[in-house]
Amino acid sequence: MELTGAEIFVRCLKEQGVEFLFGYPGGAVLHIYDALYVQDDVKHILVRHEQAATHAADGYARATGKPGVVLVTSGPGATNAVTGIATAYMDSIPMVVFTGQVPTHLIGNDAFQEADNIGITRPCVKHNFLVKDVDRLAITIKKAFYVATSGRPGPVVVDIPKDITAEKAEFDYPKTVTMRSYNPVVKGHTGQIRKAVDLLISARRPMIYTGGGVLLGNASESLTELTHLLEFPITNTLMGLGAFPATDRQFVGMLGMHGTYEGNMGMHHSDVLLAIGARFDDRVTGNIDKFCPAAKIIHIDIDPASISKNVKVDVPIVGCVDNVLKTMIKEIKARKLEIDKQALAEWWKQIDEWRDMDCLKYDRESDLIKPQFVVESLYEATGGDAFVTSDVGQHQMWAAQYYKFDKPNRWINSGGLGTMGFGLPAAMGVQFAYPDATVACVTGEGSIQMCIQELSTCRQYGLPIMIVNLNNRYLGMVRQWQEFFYQGRYAMSYMDSLPDFVKLAESYGHVGMQINRPGDVKDAFREALKVRDRLVFLDFITDQTENVYPMIPAGGGQNEMILV
Amino acid sequence: MRHIISILMENEAGALSRVAGLFSARGYNIESLTVAPTEDPSLSRMTLVTTGTDQIIEQITKQLNKLIDVVKLMDMTEGPHIEREMMLVKVSAVDKERAELNRLASIFRGRIIDVSDKTYTIELTGDGDKLDAFLQALDSTVILEVVRSGVSGIARGQRALRL
Numbered sequence: 001m002e003l004t005g006a007e008i009f010v011r012c013l014k015e016q017g018v019e020f021l022f023g024y025p026g027g028a029v030l031h032i033y034d035a036l037y038v039q040d041d042v043k044h045i046l047v048r049h050e051q052a053a054t055h056a057a058d059g060y061a062r063a064t065g066k067p068g069v070v071l072v073t074s075g076p077g078a079t080n081a082v083t084g085i086a087t088a089y090m091d092s093i094p095m096v097v098f099t100g101q102v103p104t105h106l107i108g109n110d111a112f113q114e115a116d117n118i119g120i121t122r123p124c125v126k127h128n129f130l131v132k133d134v135d136r137l138a139i140t141i142k143k144a145f146y147v148a149t150s151g152r153p154g155p156v157v158v159d160i161p162k163d164i165t166a167e168k169a170e171f172d173y174p175k176t177v178t179m180r181s182y183n184p185v186v187k188g189h190t191g192q193i194r195k196a197v198d199l200l201i202s203a204r205r206p207m208i209y210t211g212g213g214v215l216l217g218n219a220s221e222s223l224t225e226l227t228h229l230l231e232f233p234i235t236n237t238l239m240g241l242g243a244f245p246a247t248d249r250q251f252v253g254m255l256g257m258h259g260t261y262e263g264n265m266g267m268h269h270s271d272v273l274l275a276i277g278a279r280f281d282d283r284v285t286g287n288i289d290k291f292c293p294a295a296k297i298i299h300i301d302i303d304p305a306s307i308s309k310n311v312k313v314d315v316p317i318v319g320c321v322d323n324v325l326k327t328m329i330k331e332i333k334a335r336k337l338e339i340d341k342q343a344l345a346e347w348w349k350q351i352d353e354w355r356d357m358d359c360l361k362y363d364r365e366s367d368l369i370k371p372q373f374v375v376e377s378l379y380e381a382t383g384g385d386a387f388v389t390s391d392v393g394q395h396q397m398w399a400a401q402y403y404k405f406d407k408p409n410r411w412i413n414s415g416g417l418g419t420m421g422f423g424l425p426a427a428m429g430v431q432f433a434y435p436d437a438t439v440a441c442v443t444g445e446g447s448i449q450m451c452i453q454e455l456s457t458c459r460q461y462g463l464p465i466m467i468v469n470l471n472n473r474y475l476g477m478v479r480q481w482q483e484f485f486y487q488g489r490y491a492m493s494y495m496d497s498l499p500d501f502v503k504l505a506e507s508y509g510h511v512g513m514q515i516n517r518p519g520d521v522k523d524a525f526r527e528a529l530k531v532r533d534r535l536v537f538l539d540f541i542t543d544q545t546e547n548v549y550p551m552i553p554a555g556g557g558q559n560e561m562i563l564v
Numbered sequence: 565m566r567h568i569i570s571i572l573m574e575n576e577a578g579a580l581s582r583v584a585g586l587f588s589a590r591g592y593n594i595e596s597l598t599v600a601p602t603e604d605p606s607l608s609r610m611t612l613v614t615t616g617t618d619q620i621i622e623q624i625t626k627q628l629n630k631l632i633d634v635v636k637l638m639d640m641t642e643g644p645h646i647e648r649e650m651m652l653v654k655v656s657a658v659d660k661e662r663a664e665l666n667r668l669a670s671i672f673r674g675r676i677i678d679v680s681d682k683t684y685t686i687e688l689t690g691d692g693d694k695l696d697a698f699l700q701a702l703d704s705t706v707i708l709e710v711v712r713s714g715v716s717g718i719a720r721g722q723r724a725l726r727l
């Protein structure tokens with residue numbers, strides 16, 4: 001039987017197992033909305049701004065490992081979605097975004113609500129497709145999901161002109177698809193893996209450094225097994241937190257600009273570095289010329305282009321992280337490896353000395369609410385078991401530093417693009433995926449206002465998200481840089497004319513609380529966790545002058561940290 | 565160093581802009597770029613001339629390979645290869661200049677492919693240096709117009725870029 005393009009679209013999503021479609025209607029996609037209206041298989045979630053649709057789909061993808069799916073209209077619908085697409089691209093998040101387009105015969109005519117979606121999104125997608133023929137619609141959707149979810153994942157845009165959604169074709173959704181131009185690698189080269197194992201065994205001051213790739217590649221278990229087997233210290237990037245249990249003794253904290261002293265010093269002084277699913281980002285390496293001067297580097301990554309991009313590596317291994325780690329574990333076990341235990345013990349002694357500096361200490365006696373204390377209290381109140389999303393700024397760093405993630409895919413933040421406004425919509429995506437889980441959005445009064453309209457979406461769908469607003473009345477991270485590097489000239493970093501967040505939350509039908517004293521912090525969390533049918537907005541009035549420590553200033557090496 | 569990279573890619577709308585966009589977004593040089601369909605109409609062949617350190621060239625080839633439309637590529641400069649470029653030059657040709665231009669063209673194995681009472685159009689094929697040398701040999705005041713095709717290249721012997 002022939003179906004319209006719109007019906008084909010909906011059937012494809014159903015066949016693909018899509019649970020949620022985050023979107024916002026408009027002229028170019030009305031046929032599709034009409035087809036969505038008459039079915040229940042794919043649940044459409046109506047956001048309040050297309051940016052939020054992409055972040056929600058992104059949050060859903062990060063928490064579940066399944067691709068997030070978005071539908072927006074042509075022109076402004078698509079351009080509003082771009083920030084979220086770019087956010088997903090930078091963090092390699094699998095996502096398929098359908099954008100409406102003006103009818104084929106009007107493309108290029110500056111038609112009403114026309115934008116060159118393919119051109120605009122090209123630099124921030126893994127791939128994009130324009131559907132020019134209804135007969136190609138189903139296969140294109142199949143390809144989009146395949147490309148988005150395989151290899152190094154990423155967002156894929158499918159641009160669908162309105163006439164295509166009205167025309168008819170036979171429906172056939174292929175089970176699999178192959179593309180001669182796209183064949184992601186799976187297995188690592190065994191010779192390289194053997195070389196890597198040789199190097200690991202010879203190490204005297206080893207360090208394991210892992211990033212978001214371990215989470216994307218579902219390799220936490222293998223990573224944990226390997227790390228325990230080797231007894232080496234391990235550090236995670238901001239994107240990689242939770243891949244190895246943060247409460248494990250072998251974990252030396254996050255590394256990078258606001259990483260721990262022991263993490264960064266361990267990196268700097270290492271002689272063998274095992275980098276896994278990480279990309280040597282500038283916020284991690286500090287000054288590249290001073291990066292790990294003594295280390296031989298092994299790098300496991302699924303993307304060949306990631307290897308030796310920023311830092312030249314000695315043993316590159318291209319392949320699926322989990323696959324490579326499993327082979328590595330087998331190889332190590334088979335070889336009855338003989339690590340120099342004494343050297344390793346000395347290395348641990350050194351690391352523990354660095355750890356004893358207690359670089360994350362802060363003033364616990366203060367009369368003001370310290371943001372670090374709020375995050376610690378959140379950790380306690382939720383038993384370390386919440387999904388935590390964040391926005392961008394100081395609060396993001398404190399959440400990363402003080403919430404100890406023991407499980408993968410619980411920490412959800414925009415590490416690559418650093419998109420303020422990400423936190424609340426991402427939390428929505430997570431809550432849809434796990435309706436019974438505790439989902440906390442750690443944010444700042446600046447960031448939360450960038451997608452504040454989503455409080456309405458949360459009300460409509462009864463999402464019991466907990467917003468943890470670390471309200472310092474400043475664009476804190478900007479203020480911190482101005483204090484450190486611009487002699488305290490606080491240009492445009494004071495957040496004036498803030499709303500009463502409690503009343504604002506209440507006006508949407510949510511619960512709002514303002515917390516002013518350290519003594520009330522724990523009670524507030526206890527109260528908030530009791531609410532399961534509505535969102536709770538916790539507005540913590542925090543110490544305005546608190547800074548994020550430790551810090552590697554721009555141009556510094558990993559051994560050149562500013563400590564508190 | 566200068567590299568000639570040949571790329572087989574899906575003959576899809578927008579494929580060219582993906583390559584061009586990659587080069588501008590990542591700040592790589594493009595000296596020249598040519599593209600045309602191959603004997604298999606579903607494939608285009610692109611030849612790209614670029615310069616950079618070994619590390620940059622390695623990144624360029626990796627990033628190109630990462631483009632979903634790119635099927636296969638080869639760095640011609642990694643082995644023996646032949647490089648050709650075609651040039652059309654329109655020169656003003658009056659009086660005794662005509663004989664002189666005719667002579668110069670034949671020294672460079674060029675051909676005069678169009679004649680008017682005031683102009684010659686000369687076609688010349690060779691590697692870039694030869695074309696440069698010809699332009700240099702011409703008195704710059706006589707040059708009215710220069711069109712160069714950009715470089716195309718092919719490996720010598722058995723080495724071939726094909727599916």
Ligand SMILES: Cc1ncc(C[n+]2csc(CCOP(=O)(O)OP(=O)(O)O)c2C)c(N)n1
Binds near residue numbers: 392419443472474
């Ligand atoms: C969309 C966007 N615009 C600007 C920035 C630059 N920026 C980074 S952190 C920051 C301040 C964030 O302030 P707030 O959300 O209040 O968090 P705080 O740092 O105070 O915890 C700004 C403006 C950004 N990351 N994203």
